[in-house]
Amino acid sequence: xxxxxxxxxxxxxxxxxxxxxxxxxxxxxxxxxxxxxxxxxxxxxxxxxxxxxxxxxxxxxxxxxxxxxxxxxxxxxxxxxxxxxxxxxxxxxxxxxxxxxxxxxxxxxxxxxxxxxxxxxxxxxxxxxxxxxxxxxxxxxxxxxxxxxxxxxxxxxxxxxxxxxxxxxxxxxxxxxxxxxxxxxxxxxxxxxxxxxxxxxxxxxxxxxxxxxxxxxxxxxxxxxxxxxxxxxxxxxxxxxxxxxxxxxxxxxxxxxxxxxxxxxxxxxxxxxxxxxxxxxxxxxxxxxxxxxxxxxxxxxxxxxxxxxxxxxxxxxxxxxxxxxxxxxxxxxxxxxxxxxxxxxxxxxxxxxxxxxxxxxxxxxxxxxxxxxxxxxxxxxxxxxxxxxxxxxxxxxxxxxxxxxxxxxxxxxxxxxxxxxx
Amino acid sequence: xxxxxxxxxxxxxxxxxxxxxxxxxxxxxxxxxxxxxxxxxxxxxxxxxxxxxxxxxxxxxxxxxxxxxxxxxxxxxxxxxxxxxxxxxxxxxxxxxxxxxxxxxxxxxxxxxxxxxxxxxxxx
Numbered sequence: 123x124x125x126x127x128x129x130x131x132x133x134x135x136x137x138x139x140x141x142x143x144x145x146x147x148x149x150x151x152x153x154x155x156x157x158x159x160x161x162x163x164x165x166x167x168x169x170x171x172x173x174x175x176x177x178x179x180x181x182x183x184x185x186x187x188x189x190x191x192x193x194x195x196x197x198x199x200x201x202x203x204x205x206x207x208x209x210x211x212x213x214x215x216x217x218x219x220x221x222x223x224x225x226x227x228x229x230x231x232x233x234x235x236x237x238x239x240x241x242x243x244x245x246x247x248x249x250x251x252x253x254x255x256x257x258x259x260x261x262x263x264x265x266x267x268x269x270x271x272x273x274x275x276x277x278x279x280x281x282x283x284x285x286x287x288x289x290x291x292x293x294x295x296x297x298x299x300x301x302x303x304x305x306x307x308x309x310x311x312x313x314x315x316x317x318x319x320x321x322x323x324x325x326x327x328x329x330x331x332x333x334x335x336x337x338x339x340x341x342x343x344x345x346x347x348x349x350x351x352x353x354x355x356x357x358x359x360x361x362x363x364x365x366x367x368x369x370x371x372x373x374x375x376x377x378x379x380x381x382x383x384x385x386x387x388x389x390x391x392x393x394x395x396x397x398x399x400x401x402x403x404x405x406x407x408x409x410x411x412x413x414x415x416x417x418x419x420x421x422x423x424x425x426x427x428x429x430x431x432x433x434x435x436x437x438x439x440x441x442x443x444x445x446x447x448x449x450x451x452x453x454x455x456x457x458x459x460x461x462x463x464x465x466x467x468x469x470x471x472x473x474x475x476x477x478x479x480x481x482x483x484x485x486x487x488x489x490x491x492x493x494x495x496x497x498x499x500x501x502x503x504x505x506x507x508x509x510x511x512x513x514x515x516x517x518x519x520x521x522x523x524x525x526x527x528x529x530x531x532x533x534x535x536x537x538x539x540x541x542x543x544x
Numbered sequence: 545x546x547x548x549x550x551x552x553x554x555x556x557x558x559x560x561x562x563x564x565x566x567x568x569x570x571x572x573x574x575x576x577x578x579x580x581x582x583x584x585x586x587x588x589x590x591x592x593x594x595x596x597x598x599x600x601x602x603x604x605x606x607x608x609x610x611x612x613x614x615x616x617x618x619x620x621x622x623x624x625x626x627x628x629x630x631x632x633x634x635x636x637x638x639x640x641x642x643x644x645x646x647x648x649x650x651x652x653x654x655x656x657x658x659x660x661x662x663x664x665x666x667x668x
Contacts, residue, residue, distance in 0.1 A: 136599070140603075140606065143606070144602040144605075144606065147579055147598075147602060147630065147631055148579075148598040148599070148602055150579070150580070150628060150630060151580045151583065151601070152598055154580040155580075155598075169595065169597060170597065172597070173596075173597020174599050176597075176599070176600060177599030177600045177603045178599060180603065181603050181606075
């Protein structure tokens with residue numbers, strides 16, 4: 123192997139671009155050195171190797187840094203594309219949050235505030251996207267930080283958001299913040315924002331715990347989802363919850379393996395009490411339920427038994443006054459219907475008065491409002507609760523001596539209360 | 545393609561120069577030279593104490609070209625060697641200014657050292 127060939131191999135230590143630009147010249151110079159020096163001496167080769175060993179790493183580092191500059195330019199191009207996407211997604215977020223406004227109006231306080239915060243977060247993300255496009259990095263950072271705070275506050279207040287909105291709300295600002303800081307040296311604010319998010323995520327997970335208390339709901343086959351009114355007792359036990367299901371008839375069930383993730387409630391139903399040997403209904407083997415969170419605050423979904431039979435289950439959190447349109451009119455015995463029949467003096471929201479006459483007609487319970495001069499059916503929801511036909515609220519009766527003595531309910535505009543007068 | 549990053553910077557902004565770089569600028573102060581001629585000039589001027597290898601030389605030339613202190617003139621064969629065509633390099637106006645500024649800086653240092661009698665007094 124000739125000396126020049128060895129030197130050509132040594133040249134591979136240099137960055138490819140440098141080699142392409144100066145390699146032929148360096149070989150010429152080496153050839154001159156060989157001509158003027160003694161290529162067979164150790165000293166000659168020692169000087170060649172020392173030269174390569176000293177200069178090649180430095181040039182490699184320079185090439186890597188230059189590549190870093192190119193990467194920075196690439197990141198900025200990506201940032202512009204991301205900013206355009208952000209503007210569109212934020213517009214979608216604003217629309218999505220605003221479209222939930224009608225649902226929010228049915229809930230007081232926290233839900234409404236959460237929606238307002240969600241809209242504010244989307245607007246801030248929108249502004250951040252525009253700022254990035256205008257190359258205003260600092261305003262973009264501030265807007266993204268503020269958006270993140272608003273979004274986290276909204277999520278903590280009320281978990282109404284879908285997974286897609288949460289991706290926009292959390293992942294997009296965090297990703298953009300990291301990208302905005304990445305090409306430059308890391309800053310305290312950037313690090314602090316990441317730490318803040320890290321600290322808040324466990325809080326967010328905790329926010330997805332079922333509220334304790336008495337839940338209501340319905341269960342039934344897929345063609346009659348509200349066949350059986352049921353109640354749930356949700357009790358806190360340390361960091362977890364214990365839930366018991368009480369059907370209107372039959373044995374109680376226990377909810378096991380409760381997981382609430384991405385607004386979907388999953389659990390397995392088991393009979394609460396051990397069964398005698400040989401008596402093994404489906405519940406003993408576990409019924410798997412998947413209940414996505416609904417816009418009205420309920421968890422509604424399907425349960426699948428070990429035999430593959432599916433049924434529908436609906437869980438309404440404590441304090442829910444909303445009756446779903448899907449809830450059917452449950453059957454009542456004639457004696458039960460008679461216990462509600464009578465005339466009730468009603469106090470309406472804002473101090474209005476009404477007289478409600480509840481009567482039975484062709485086996486159905488109906489109510490006539492003298493205030494509205496209107497008659498409508500009362501649809502039994504179970505547990506002493508009725509939904510006036512065409513409404514989205516329930517009235518719950520109280521009993522004394524097997525006879526309804528009054529009722530109360532919460533409409534969109536406030537509380538109504540009735541007292542039997544006759 | 546090289547980019548001149550030094551546009552608009554004053555000559556003093558480049559100081560102090562690495563010894564090898566100053567040697568190259570000094571060599572090119574006499575006129576345009578190809579790579580091996582620069583190496584020979586540096587070795588001769590330093591009495592053999594500074595020996596630039598091809599890697600060190602072209603690495604420094606690359607940086608000087610990017611900084612705009614040196615430019616390529618043309619490519620031609622060395623009449624003394626009469627072989628392949630070689631690239632020739634020459635100082636730019638900025639390169640001259642930087643070399644001059646570095647020489648003044650070193651001169652001030654040498655005068656300071658002389659005042660402190662660290663080296664011999666210059667004969668009158």
